[in-house]
Every structure is written in structure tokens, then in C-alpha cells.
Amino acid sequence: MLLIRCPYCEETLxxxxxxxxxxxxxxxxxxxxxxxxxxxxxxxxxxxxxxxxHFERWRHxxxxxxxxxxxxxxxxxxxxxxxxxxxxxxxxxELEKAE
Amino acid sequence: MTFHAQKRPVAAAGAVTIEDLAxxxxxxxxxxxxxxxxxxxxxxxxxxxxxGTRNEKDGRTAxxxxxxxxxxxxxxAERDAILxxxxxxxxxxxxxxxxxxxxxxxxxxxxxDAAALLAMGCPRDLSHLAPGRAVRTVFDGVSxxxxxxxxxxxxxxxxxxxxxxxxxxxxxxVVELRAGL
Numbered sequence: 001m002l003l004i005r006c007p008y009c010e011e012t013l014x015x016x017x018x019x020x021x022x023x024x025x026x027x028x029x030x031x032x033x034x035x036x037x038x039x040x041x042x043x044x045x046x047x048x049x050x051x052x053x054h055f056e057r058w059r060h061x062x063x064x065x066x067x068x069x070x071x072x073x074x075x076x077x078x079x080x081x082x083x084x085x086x087x088x089x090x091x092x093x094e095l096e097k098a099e
Numbered sequence: 100m101t102f103h104a105q106k107r108p109v110a111a112a113g114a115v116t117i118e119d120l121a122x123x124x125x126x127x128x129x130x131x132x133x134x135x136x137x138x139x140x141x142x143x144x145x146x147x148x149x150x151g152t153r154n155e156k157d158g159r160t161a162x163x164x165x166x167x168x169x170x171x172x173x174x175x176a177e178r179d180a181i182l183x184x185x186x187x188x189x190x191x192x193x194x195x196x197x198x199x200x201x202x203x204x205x206x207x208x209x210x211x212d213a214a215a216l217l218a219m220g221c222p223r224d225l226s227h228l229a230p231g232r233a234v235r236t237v238f239d240g241v242s243x244x245x246x247x248x249x250x251x252x253x254x255x256x257x258x259x260x261x262x263x264x265x266x267x268x269x270x271x272x273v274v275e276l277r278a279g280l
Contacts, residue, residue: 001222008166009150009234014222017237062237064150064165 002077004058007084008066021057023047024069025089053080053092071095115210115276117269120254124178125203126171128161128185130194137192141184142171151234153246162233162244170244170256175200203244204262208253208269216272217253220265221245241265 002015029035029043048054054074059067071080071090080095130138132148139146144156146169153162159181160172173181178200185196208216214225220239225247228234233246233254241261246254257265 011151011227016222062242063235065168065235066165 002079004070004079005082006060006063006066007068007082008064009060013060013063017060017062019059019061021059021067024055024057051075053095055089057085058082115208115212115216115273117266117273118207118209120205120207122175122200122204124171124173124175124181125198125200126181127197127199128169128171128194129167129197130192132167134192134194137188138169138185138194141188141192142181144171151228151232153231153233162246164235164244170199171196202258203256204259205254205256206266206269207248208255209251211251212276213251213253216269216276217245217255219272219275220268238265239268 003012004015004018005012006018026043026047029039032040032043035043051074053071055069055071057067058070059065067085068082069085069087069089070082071092072078073080080099081090083090128138128142128146135146135148139161142159142161144159144161145154146161147154147163150163150165153160155161158174159177162170162172164170171181178198182196182198185194188194217225217238220241221236221243223234223236223245228245228247230247230249233244235242235244237243238245238255238257241257241264243265244256246256248254255265
């Protein structure tokens with residue numbers, strides 16, 4: 001089982017309390033009606049599907065119920081960092097240095 | 100996990116008891132954390148701001164479940180007084196106070212084996228839940244609020260619809276513990 005640190009509860013807790021909620025830092029276009037069909041399709045469906053450190057959203061659903069962001073290595077399942085929703089995306093170079 | 104790594108001797112038969120708790124006034128309170136001061140004054144209990152901590156005063160308890168979410172417990176007779184007090188500040192302090200007295204039921208689990216019994220469904224490391232704290236967590240797929248009232252005393256709040264399942268699972272657990280499984 002993965003152990004995930006909730007940045008709101010400030011505790012490292014079992015995966016069963018959390019749900020995965022897709023890729024993080026995907027911004028909804030301000031004016032969807034001005035987008036071309038292709039751009040709208042990309043916003044809705046196209047994801048980066050990285051092999052390696054992946055920025056993703058999680059929700060502490062059986063806990064504080066907050067959404068937050070995490071950086072997880074999709075190869076090793078290691079969490080490099082978790083941070084509150086709305087905070088700036090951490091740079092990968094810094095995270096790797098901190099390892 | 101550390102809970103399983105520790106060797107816990109299973110206590111003798113009947114080392115854990117499950118008791119249903121009487122109904123009480125329960126509310127879910129949501130509001131801006133910046134308004135915690137005024138919301139706490141309205142309730143008469145300082146609202147705790149650290150998740151998992153609780154404050155108690157004059158028979159009223161406030162537990163912080165999330166950054167903007169609290170559970171309020173009080174005697175049944177105080178239900179209307181609490182509703183009226185919060186209704187009076189509604190115009191100036193936006194918040195949501197929802198009566199969840201009918202939504203949840205509680206059981207108290209007491210005994211040296213209480214943690215072992217809860218570990219059957221709860222993935223948390225209960226040795227890290229200090230006495231006096233309470234958290235929302237999960238019990239075999241069911242969202243619960245688990246209070247650690249004392250070293251060997253736990254209180255479990257579950258939604259009414261899932262309570263029979265939780266209760267049955269706990270009873271099965273008691274039988275298994277008794278049988279030394």
C-alpha cells in the first residue's frame with residue numbers, strides 16, 4: 001500500500017483514505033467558446049501520460065476531504081512531494097536535489 | 100506498517116466491548132477558517148484549527164475535520180439553542196450549519212483489544228492517533244469518524260445506512276478475537 005502525505009492533515013496516511021483525481025495543473029480555458037474543436041478536445045481529453053515524475057491530483061476523501069497535488073514517479077510509485085492545491089508547481093530539479 | 104510490525108499480545112477473551120451510544124445533537128459546521136473566532140464564540144467553544152483536534156466546554160464539543168469543517172456535538176436539549184445562535188449571525192458571517200443528528204450513529208469500543216479490532220477495517224496506524232484526537236478515516240470502505248477518547252477507548256461514528264454493516268463486522272471481529280484468530 002502507498003503511504004501518502006496529506007499537506008492539509010500533515011500526516012502520512014495509507015492510500016485507502018485517498019482517491020486519485022487525474023493530472024494536475026490543467027487550467028480550464030477562460031473562454032471555451034473561442035476555442036477550436038481541436039483545442040477543446042486537447043483540454044478535455046489529452047494528458048501527458050509521462051513515464052517518470054508525474055504531477056497529479058489526489059483527494060483525501062476519507063479524511064479532510066481536500067484535493068491536493070502530488071509528484072509521483074510513475075515507474076517506481078514513489079511520491080517525490082505533495083503540496084496544497086493552488087500552490088506553485090515545484091521544479092523537478094529541486095525535488096531531485098532534495099531526494 | 101508499524102501497527103502490524105509491533106507484536107501485540109491479544110488479550111484474554113472478552114477483552115473488548117462494543118456499546119451503542121445514545122442519540123445526541125450533532126452538527127456539521129462549514130465556514131471560512133478566518134471566521135473560526137466568531138463561529139467559536141457563537142458556539143461557546145473555541146473552534147480548533149488543527150485537523151484532528153477537538154475542544155470541549157460545557158458539554159459542547161467541536162472537532163476539526165478539515166480546514167473549513169467541524170463536527171459539533173452537544174446534549175439533545177441544546178439542539179435548538181445552537182441552531183438559533185448560528186441563525187442570528189448568518190447575515191454577517193456566511194457559514195453552513197447542518198443538523199446531522201439523524202445521519203450518524205455511534206458506538207464506543209473499549210478494551211485492550213480495541214485497536215486490534217479496529218485494525219480489521221481501518222488502515223490507519225492507530226498507535227499514531229494520540230488519545231484525545233479524532234479523525235475521519237475509513238473502515239472497510241465506509242467513511243467513519245474515529246475518536247480516540249482514551250488509551251483503550253475509541254468511539255466510532257458511522258452513517259446510519261452503513262452502521263449495520265460496520266456493527267456486524269465489529270461483532271464478527273469480537274468473536275474472532277475471542278477465538279484467538
